[in-house]
Amino acid sequence: MRGDARGQRLVIHLRLAGAAIVALAIFALDVLSPLQGAVAVLYTTVVLLAARTGKRDLVIAAGTVGAGLAAIAYLISHSAEPLGSPAMRLTVSLVANGITTFLSIRHLAEIDQRRSTQARLDQAQAELAHVSRLNLLGQMGASIAHEINQPLSAIVTYAKSGQRWLARAEPDAAEAADCLDHIAANATRAADIIGRIRDIARRAEPRQDHFALAALVSETVALLQRDLQSHDVVIRTAIAPDLPVLWGDRVQIQQVLMNLMLNADQAMTQTPASRRELLLEAARDGGEVTVAVSDRGPGLPNDTEPLFEPFRSTKPDGMGMGLSISRAIIERHAGRLTSANRAEGGASFRFTLPILQGSGA
Numbered sequence: 001m002r003g004d005a006r007g008q009r010l011v012i013h014l015r016l017a018g019a020a021i022v023a024l025a026i027f028a029l030d031v032l033s034p035l036q037g038a039v040a041v042l043y044t045t046v047v048l049l050a051a052r053t054g055k056r057d058l059v060i061a062a063g064t065v066g067a068g069l070a071a072i073a074y075l076i077s078h079s080a081e082p083l084g085s086p087a088m089r090l091t092v093s094l095v096a097n098g099i100t101t102f103l104s105i106r107h108l109a110e111i112d113q114r115r116s117t118q119a120r121l122d123q124a125q126a127e128l129a130h131v132s133r134l135n136l137l138g139q140m141g142a143s144i145a146h147e148i149n150q151p152l153s154a155i156v157t158y159a160k161s162g163q164r165w166l167a168r169a170e171p172d173a174a175e176a177a178d179c180l181d182h183i184a185a186n187a188t189r190a191a192d193i194i195g196r197i198r199d200i201a202r203r204a205e206p207r208q209d210h211f212a213l214a215a216l217v218s219e220t221v222a223l224l225q226r227d228l229q230s231h232d233v234v235i236r237t238a239i240a241p242d243l244p245v246l247w248g249d250r251v252q253i254q255q256v257l258m259n260l261m262l263n264a265d266q267a268m269t270q271t272p273a274s275r276r277e278l279l280l281e282a283a284r285d286g287g288e289v290t291v292a293v294s295d296r297g298p299g300l301p302n303d304t305e306p307l308f309e310p311f312r313s314t315k316p317d318g319m320g321m322g323l324s325i326s327r328a329i330i331e332r333h334a335g336r337l338t339s340a341n342r343a344e345g346g347a348s349f350r351f352t353l354p355i356l357q358g359s360g361a
């Protein structure tokens, strides 16, 4: 940077030296030549040379020096004569010099204006990039907070349960060890989820792996069974026996299933306890697999698109992140997440995942 500035200063000095030499040459020509005054128009070239330095002060100085030298040359050569055509030519030269100086200064001012507009634009762009990074950070934080809530509360539940097994008159080490296994599994899941959310924020490709959908569904049901049972929700599953092995990010697809199941659970808080049923269906449908989570809650408004936007929630303690995260995950897997009301009442959320060639049956 400092080398650049020094280089620029050198160029300015060279240009000034060139302009000074040209000015002196014009002066000598003006005084000595028989052209008598017409040469002074050439001082405009000195002004133009000074303008190339980009400095307003130097342009004014060049204009002033040119006018002064033209006047001195006139006085040397014609002071003894009465006013005539040399004086006329001097006037024309001075006017030309003045106009060139004025136009050069205006041109430099325009360049300055353009530069400062560009600088402001660059600054605005830098600020925008900063804001969008903050935005991304905010969404990432919200997503992590949302998604690890469930494993964290599972960890607390198992920890308390383990403590109770150990506090008995006859402590049960096997049950306590089982609780510790659950704690470890949920902590691992929380760490996996954070990794996946970082992937989404970095716009990295989804981690691709083979996974059996049927096994994923039963594992997710097992994870949520306790919670849902405590709310009197019965889980009914209808999983087709011919489901293929899928290709995608198992952890993320499990998050989608969980978000939809938790929404279904929360939607049925006002439903009479005896009617609370969550239906989980998975079937093969042509070149894709369809998974549907249906409930017996109040159903959905006509336009459900806003529900998929981040931070849209009708729940007092909702973050409004579940559906937006789920849709982003499914779309990253080239699938679709849609919603509909059920004829018998309640809502149904359905996602598809493509069966890729070679994923096997």
Ligand SMILES: Nc1ncnc2c1ncn2[C@@H]1O[C@H](COP(=O)(O)OP(=O)(O)OP(=O)(O)O)[C@@H](O)[C@H]1O
Binding pocket: 146, 259, 263, 264, 267, 295, 297, 298, 299, 300, 307, 308, 312, 313, 314, 315, 317, 318, 319, 320, 321, 322, 323, 324, 347, 348
């Ligand atoms: N099964 C459902 N039945 C009725 N309304 C639903 C259902 N699922 C979602 N909604 C509506 O969509 C909104 C957005 O859901 P989303 O899961 O994105 O956020 P949330 O559940 O409110 O909060 P959280 O971020 O904690 O999940 C909900 O507030 C609710 O109004």
Ligand SMILES: [Mg+2]
Binding pocket: 259, 262, 263, 321, 322, 323
């Ligand atoms: Mg939700």
